[in-house]
Every structure is written in C-alpha cells, then in structure tokens.
Amino acid sequence: MAVSRSASSSGAIVVVLASCGLVASFMQTLVVPLIPVFPRLLHVPAADASWVVTVTLLAASVITPVSGRLGDLYGKRRMILVSLALLIAGSVVSATTSALAFQILGRGLQGCAMGVIPLGISIMRDELPPERVGGAISLMSATLGVGGAIGLPVAAVVAENADWHVLFWTAAGLGLACALLILTVVPESPLRTPAPFDxxxxxxxxxxxxxxxxxxxxxxxxxxxxxxxxxxxxxxxxxxxxxxxxxxxRRDPLVDLRVSARRPVLFTNLASIMVGFALYAMALSFPQLLQAPASTGYGLGQTMVESGLTLAPNGLVMMLLSPVSARLIARFGPRPTLISGALVIAAGYAFAIVLMDNAAELITASVIIGAGVGIAYAAMPALIMGSVPVTETASANGLNSLMRSVGTAISSAVMAAMLAQLTISVGGLPVPSLFGFRATFAVAAFAALAGALLAALVPRTRTAPELVAA
Known part of the structure; x- marks a missing residue:
C-alpha cells in the first residue's frame, strides 16, 4: 500500500527514478556509434569487437529478474544503488583502458544498470499516492525506449568530437549523480518478502x-x-x-512459475517479446537507411550525428505520451491499451514501407512507431502488477523486462541477418537493398501484429485501482 506523500515529494521521486531509467537505457546505445571503428580502436577483429555490444545485452537480460527478486527480498532502493554502483564501476573500467578484455568487463557491468527500471516501477507502486501511480509507471516504462533514442545522437556527437573514452567518463558521472539523487530523494520501500534468496x-x-x-x-x-x-x-x-x-x-523460488503461468502474466510477457522485437528493428534498420549512400537512389547519405538527430523525436514522443498512456489505461484498462500500442507500431512500419523517400517521411514513421512503443510499454507493467502479489512486483517486473530483452536480442539477430543477405554493391561494398529495408519493416510490422494478438488473449479485466491515474 502506498505511503501518503506530498505532491512535491512524490514528483521528486518520479523525476529521480525516471532520470535513473534514462541513464540505464542510455547504456544500451552508448557505444553504437563506435561499432564501425571499434576494430581499429581496440586492435581486434570485428567479430571480437562486437562483444563490447553483445555483453551489455547479455548482462541486462540476466540481471533484471535477479535484481528484481533481490529487491523484493532486501529492498528495492538498495538494489537500485547496487545497480548504479556496478554501472559506475564498469564505466570507470572502460574509460581507463583500450584492452578488449577490460572493455568487455566494463560494458558487462554497465549492462547491470538495466535492473533500475523494473525496480523503479515497483518503488512507484509502493511509495506514490494512487492517483499518481499510473502516470509515473508510464513515464518510467517510456525510459526503456527514450534513453536509447536520445543516447544515439548524444553518443555520436561525443564520438565525433572527443576521445571515445569521454563517453565512459560521462556515463560514470551520470551514474554517480543518479546514486546521490536516489540517496537524497527516494525512500526505501517498507514492503519485503520474508524468504531466503535462491x-x-x-x-x-x-x-x-x-x-x-x-x-x-x-x-x-x-x-x-x-x-x-x-x-x-x-x-x-x-x-x-x-x-x-x-x-x-522450491517453496521460495527465484521466479514463481505458477504465477508467471497465469494467463494475464504469460500473454503479457509473450506480447512483450514481440513489442521488444519491433522496437529494436527500428533502432537497427532506420539508421542504416538514413546513412546509406544517396547514389543508391533510396539512401539519404546522412552522417552518424545527422541520423541520430533524425531519430531523436522518436524518443521524445515516447516521453511526451506517457501521461496520455496513463489516461488510456485509466479509461479503457491496460489490455486494450497494449493492443492499441502494438497496432500503432504496425501502422508505423506500414507507413515506412510505402513512404521512405526523405528524412521527413522517416521521421514521421519513427514517431508513429515511438508513439506505439510508448503506449504499449506503459500498459505492460500495469497488466503485470494487477496480476501478481504486491510482494512480488519487482521480480515480476524484472521478468517482464527480461522478455523485452529477449525480443530485442532476437530482433538484432533477425534484422542483421536480413540486411546482410539482401544487399547491393555500391563502390564494391555491400549495402542493404531497398527490398531488404522493406522486408525488415514488414517483419517488424508482423511482430507488432503478433503482439496485439497475444495481448488480445489476456483476460478482459481492469487493473487494480492503485495502478491507474484518477
């Protein structure tokens, strides 16, 4: 049950937790602009250099359900601070070396920061007055996409104008600032699960x-x-x-599979995989289309920074739509909201298939997709927390975040394979073809439609009153 707090105190908690979520999701795209030059910077083959990106995804996938359960057992605020400490340590390691092994270690520790988002959502349910929970959860959920979208142009600007290690010192500074804010503003949740850790x-x-x-x-x-x-x-x-x-x-399992097998939780998690797939498809394919040579007839020949800025409105739309998402959940319930969000994502990709001739059209498509992601991501935790015991909200949200990570991992493999196979030669170098881009957009649209279908299989129930805005 939420503790009664003043509006200013509640607002400060929301702002601090959402800021931590932005920083955590920023770690996922921190080095994306450096991917083409990592082999030269680290003096290793491209296949080895790719581990600097892969390890962060793996670490985030493993840490989210584990940190969620630890939060339920020992305190959610405490586990957020541990996650941020790992982010800071990893950032310092990566900032002080160019050796591949230490870069992999540092990036793995940075990936542990993703546990902040499900933990923050659970703190909001525990600490905020009922009328503020819906909007706060929507905002926190949006940070999963917003941080990555905003991080791309920021990282690109730093990478092009400063030593690349500055990116990691910046990450360390952001992590330290977030930890100090958590210590100052966010109280520890009194809700605990009296059980041993598995x-x-x-x-x-x-x-x-x-x-x-x-x-x-x-x-x-x-x-x-x-x-x-x-x-x-x-x-x-x-x-x-x-x-x-x-x-x-086990009497006290890490993940209560009986709860996870409940129809609302199961189908929400399956829909999360599909929405995560659709989100990452845009992050992988749109920048390549924007940066493809103009001589292809469809590429826009943008620089790394220009393409990042072109896609930045996508993240801003996710953030701006968070209060709208909360109102949709309050008015119609989280199930129809999740279905609507997935359908909007599919519409955005359909738009991109037909209209992809200039930057304005691609901005429009990315904004539509971002709007759908923002709506869908807000509905997922509301569905989950309306279906699990209050003492298991952090671990349940961690598992849901894991499902989204699984979706992005599958998307990265499928989209990369498609774009690598469907190519044309430009100046002797392979470039994804027009058909290749349209094929990836079609696959992402079908994934979003599958997410809508899975969400439709969730029972027709409204979420608990404390999870929606008044």
Missing part, C-alpha cells in the same frame, strides 16, 4: 539465458548450423527445463 536458481537462470541468447546474437557470426550455435541452443533447452523443474519444487 542462489542456485539465480545461477541456473543465468546459465540458461546465456546459452539461449548467445546463439541468438552471435549465430550470424558463428554460423546458424555451427557446433557452438547448435550446442548452446541444445544446452539452453536442457538447462532451462531443469531450472523450471527446480523452481516448481
């Missing part, structure tokens, strides 16, 4: 996720039928089945 379950989940996601994100490099890809995929099946059987036998 260390073996955490290890099993981490091992299973790594075996599952590694072939997804590296299959294109290793080969989809190679021994490492098939071996890890098989290991993922064995480990996750064993982990699931173990969780069902």
């Amino acid at each position: 260390y073996f379950g955490a290890f099993g989940l981490a091992a299973g996720l790594l075996c599952l996601l590694l072939p997804v994100v590296k299959g294109g490099t290793w080969g989809w039928t190679s021994a490492p890809t098939l071996g890890l995929a098989g290991a993922a099946v064995v480990v996750l089945l064993g982990w699931g059987a173990y969780q069902l036998r």
Whole structure:
C-alpha cells in the first residue's frame, strides 16, 4: 500500500527514478556509434569487437529478474544503488583502458544498470499516492525506449568530437549523480518478502539465458548450423527445463512459475517479446537507411550525428505520451491499451514501407512507431502488477523486462541477418537493398501484429485501482 506523500515529494521521486531509467537505457546505445571503428580502436577483429555490444545485452537480460527478486527480498532502493554502483564501476573500467578484455568487463557491468527500471516501477507502486501511480509507471516504462533514442545522437556527437573514452567518463558521472539523487530523494520501500534468496536458481537462470541468447546474437557470426550455435541452443533447452523443474519444487523460488503461468502474466510477457522485437528493428534498420549512400537512389547519405538527430523525436514522443498512456489505461484498462500500442507500431512500419523517400517521411514513421512503443510499454507493467502479489512486483517486473530483452536480442539477430543477405554493391561494398529495408519493416510490422494478438488473449479485466491515474 502506498505511503501518503506530498505532491512535491512524490514528483521528486518520479523525476529521480525516471532520470535513473534514462541513464540505464542510455547504456544500451552508448557505444553504437563506435561499432564501425571499434576494430581499429581496440586492435581486434570485428567479430571480437562486437562483444563490447553483445555483453551489455547479455548482462541486462540476466540481471533484471535477479535484481528484481533481490529487491523484493532486501529492498528495492538498495538494489537500485547496487545497480548504479556496478554501472559506475564498469564505466570507470572502460574509460581507463583500450584492452578488449577490460572493455568487455566494463560494458558487462554497465549492462547491470538495466535492473533500475523494473525496480523503479515497483518503488512507484509502493511509495506514490494512487492517483499518481499510473502516470509515473508510464513515464518510467517510456525510459526503456527514450534513453536509447536520445543516447544515439548524444553518443555520436561525443564520438565525433572527443576521445571515445569521454563517453565512459560521462556515463560514470551520470551514474554517480543518479546514486546521490536516489540517496537524497527516494525512500526505501517498507514492503519485503520474508524468504531466503535462491542462489542456485539465480545461477541456473543465468546459465540458461546465456546459452539461449548467445546463439541468438552471435549465430550470424558463428554460423546458424555451427557446433557452438547448435550446442548452446541444445544446452539452453536442457538447462532451462531443469531450472523450471527446480523452481516448481522450491517453496521460495527465484521466479514463481505458477504465477508467471497465469494467463494475464504469460500473454503479457509473450506480447512483450514481440513489442521488444519491433522496437529494436527500428533502432537497427532506420539508421542504416538514413546513412546509406544517396547514389543508391533510396539512401539519404546522412552522417552518424545527422541520423541520430533524425531519430531523436522518436524518443521524445515516447516521453511526451506517457501521461496520455496513463489516461488510456485509466479509461479503457491496460489490455486494450497494449493492443492499441502494438497496432500503432504496425501502422508505423506500414507507413515506412510505402513512404521512405526523405528524412521527413522517416521521421514521421519513427514517431508513429515511438508513439506505439510508448503506449504499449506503459500498459505492460500495469497488466503485470494487477496480476501478481504486491510482494512480488519487482521480480515480476524484472521478468517482464527480461522478455523485452529477449525480443530485442532476437530482433538484432533477425534484422542483421536480413540486411546482410539482401544487399547491393555500391563502390564494391555491400549495402542493404531497398527490398531488404522493406522486408525488415514488414517483419517488424508482423511482430507488432503478433503482439496485439497475444495481448488480445489476456483476460478482459481492469487493473487494480492503485495502478491507474484518477
């Protein structure tokens, strides 16, 4: 039950938590502008350099359900501070070296910051008055997309005008500022789950996720039928089945699979995979289209900074729509809101398939997609928290964030493979073809439609009153 707080105190909590969410999601795109030059900067082959990006995704996927459960057990504010401490440590490691091994270590620690978002959503439910919870959760959910969208042009400007290590010193400074704000403004939630932490379950989940996601994100490099890809995929099946059987036998499991199997939670999580897939498809394909040579007849020949700025309105729309999303949830319920958001995403990709001749058209398409993502992401935690015990909100939100990460991981593999295969030659170099871009937009649209269908399978119930705006 939320503690009674003044409007100013509640507003400060929301602003601080949302700011931490922005910083955490910014870590996901922090080095994206450097991807083409990382082999030269780190003096390693491109396949090895790609681990600087891959490890952050893997770390974020593993940490979100684990940190959520730790938050339920030992305090959500405490776990946010731990997540931010790992971000700061990782940023300092990456800022002080150009060695690949230490860059991978630093980026892995930065990925642990993604636990901040589901923990922050749960604190909002615990601490805010009922009339403010809906809008706050919508804003916090939007940071998942906003931080990455805003981070792209910011990182590109820094990368083009300063030593690339400055990006990591900036990240360390942002993490430190967030930690100080959390200590000053955000109270510790009094809600706890009196149970021991399932260390073996955490290890099993981490091992299973790594075996599952590694072939997804590296299959294109290793080969989809190679021994490492098939071996890890098989290991993922064995480990996750064993982990699931173990969780069902424990009295205090890391993830309550019986709760997760409830129809509202299950289909919301499945829809989250599809929406995460559709979101990342834009992040991967739109910049390549904007930066493709104008000589192709469809590329716009933009620079790294220009393409980042072109897509920046997408993130701003997600942020601006958060109060609208809260009102939609309050008026119609989270299920219709999630369906509507997924349909808007599909409409944005349909627009891009037909109209992609200039920057204005691509901005319009990205804004439509961003609007849909903002609406859908706001509805997901409302559906989840309306269906789980109040003592399990952080772990349930962590699992939902994991599902979105799985969607982005699958999207990165599928979109990269499609764009790599459907190419034309420009100056002797392969460039994704017009058909390749349209094909990726079509696949993303179908993923969004699948998300809408899965959301339609969620039972017709309104969320708990404390989760919506008045």
